[in-house]
Amino acid sequence: MNNERNWRRTLLGVVDTVTQPLIAVLISLLLGAVVILIIGKNPLAAYGSMIRGAFGKQVYLMNTLKRATPIIMGGLAVCMAWRSGYEAMGGEGQMILGAMAAALVGYYLPAPGWVRILAALLAAAAAGALYSTLSGWLFERFDVTFVISTLMLNYIANYFASFLCNYPLRDPEANVYQMQNAQTGELPAGATLPPIAKGWVHWGFVLAVIAVIIVWFLFKKTSFGYKSRMGGLNPRFALYGGINARRMLYLVMILSGVMAGLGGAFETLGSKSRYVDQMIFSTGYAWTGMVAALLANMNPIGTLVASILLAGLAVGSSQLMLMDIPLEVCNIIEGIITLFMSARMIRIAAGNIRRRKQAKGGGEA
C-alpha cells in the first residue's frame, strides 16, 4: 500500500516535470507557426527543415553539438549559482573573459601544443572565476544586487574584450575586409582542441559532458551540494545548521565562474581558434544556457539535454534563410518557451482542481 503510493507519487512527479516543458514547447511552436504563417510561409515545411538542419545529417548534428558546448557550460554556471539562491546572470561576461583569456594564452605562450591548451583552459577558468567573484564581492560587501551588478559587468566585459581585440591584440594579417569583426591572432594548429574523430565535434564537447557529470555528482553526492541547496532554500536554516554563508557564497560564485569561463575557452579553442569581436555577445550563448538550465529546473543532466535541443533550434533555424524566413524565429520560440516554463501552470491548475474537489466534498458533508 505504502509502496504503491510512493510509486504513484514518483510517477506524478515525473509527469509534472515532463508536462510543463512539453506544454511550453507546444505553445511556443504554435505561436512560432502563427508568425511564420503571417509572413506567408508554410510553418510545417519550416519546422521540417529546421529539424533536418539540426539533426538530419552528421555534419548538422556535429554543428549542433559544437554550438551546444558553450551553452551547456553557461547552463551549468546558472545551475550552480541559482540553486544556491544567487540569481546571478553574469555568465555572459565570464564567458567573454574566459574566451579572451584562452585566446591570449593559446596565442602568446611559448610552449608545446598541449601545454598551451592546458594553460589556456586554466587561464579561462581563472578569468571566469575572478569576474564572478567580483560580483559576489560587490554583493557581500556593498549589497549590490546580483541582477544589476552582473548585467552591468556583462556589458563591461564585452566592451573591454572588444577594445582588446580591436587595438592592442588585433591580428594585423586577418581582417582584410572592412566588414569583418576584429579578431586576435589565430592559434597555431597544435594549440586547438582537436575533433574527437574526423568530421566529429571537438573535445570541448566531451569535457562539457564530463563537467555535467561532475556537477551532478557535486549536487547529489556531496555535502557541498546539500549545503549550497540549503542556503538557497532557507538561508536562516543554513545559518542555524552551521553553514558558513559567506564561504558558500564565494565557493559557489567561483565554481559558477569556472564553468562559464571554460565555456568561453571551449568556444575559442574548439571552434573559432581565436577571439572574434562580439563572438559570445551576439550569439547569446550564456542566455541560451540560462534558458536551458531553467527548462531543466536546475538539474545538470536535464541542462545537457535542453542545451542540445536549444542549440539544435538555433542551428536548424539557419536553414530557414533558404526559405527566406529570418532565423530570429528561434529567438521568438526560445522566449515563449521560457515564458511559459516560468509559470507554474500545472501546479496552479492542479491546485485549483483540488480546491474545487474539496469545496464539493465539504458541501456534501
Added chain:
Amino acid sequence: MTYLAQVINSTIREITPILLVALCAGVCSKVQVFNIALEGTLLMSAFFAFLTHYFLRNIFLSVAVAMAVAMCMTLIMSTFIVKLKGQPMIVGMALNTFARGFTTFLLSVIFHTKGAVNPSDLKGLTKFDLPVIKDIPFLSTVFGSLTVIDYLAFALAIAMFIIMYRTVIGFRLRALGINKSAAGSLGINVPRYQILATTLSGSMIGLAGCLLSLGRNAMFIQDISGARGYVALAANNLCKGHPLGAMISSALFGFTTALARSLQGTAIRQQLLQCIPYIATIAAMAFYNAYARAKAKRRSL
C-alpha cells in the same frame, strides 16, 4: 561655452528615456513586482513607434501605439508574475529574449536589413522651443531641440511623486508593497492593484521608446534600447523607488553616458569609453549602499 551647453543638452536627452523607464520601475518595485522586462518593453515600444510612424506618418498615433505596446508587454509580465506565479527574473528574461528576436525578425521581414533603418524623408518628434529661453544664447542651446516628451518626463516624475505620496491610491499601492497580506486584509484587491498599477505605469516606457526611435530623427537600429532598461533598473534601485530621487539617479547615468560620448575622438578608445556608464552604475550603487550601511550603524550606536 557652447560646448558645455551641448554637453548639458545631450545629458538631458540621455536622462529622459532612462527617467521614464525608471519611473515605471519605481511603481513596479513599490507594488512588489520585480520587472526586469523593462529592456524588452523599451525595445518593442521603440520599434512599434517607428513602424507606425513609417507606415502611417502620424506622430500622435505612433506615440499611442508605442504606449499601447508597452502596456501590453507590462500586462503580460505582471500577469505571469502575479497570477501565474512565474519567477520574475525568468519572466523578464523571456520577454527580453522575445523582444530582441521579434523586433529583429520584423526588421528583416519588412525592411530587409538587420542593421539600421534611417529613412531620410521621415521626421521625428516635433521639437518644442520654450518661448523666452530660445532667445537667450547659452540656454537656447541647453534646452534646444528637446521634444514635448522630454519635458513631460520631468513633469511625470513630479506627478508620480504626488500620486504615490499624496493620494489615497498611492497610499494603497505603497501599503501593498510594504505588507501584501496586511493590505489584503484592509480590503485591497492585491493582485488587481498590482497588475493595474504596473500596466498603467508601463505606458511611460512607451514614451521612452518614442524618444529612442523618434527623438532626434526617425530611425531604428537593432537593439536600439542598448541596456537602458537595465540601467533604469539600477537607477530605480539607487533611489529606492522614489520618483524625485529617480530624477537625480537617472541624471547620474545620463551624465556619464553624455560624458562618454563627448570624450569620443580623444586618446581614449571608444570601447573603453562605452564602459563608463556601466562602471559608474556599479560604483554609485556600491558607494550609496556603503554610505547607507555606515549611517545605519551610526544610528544604532
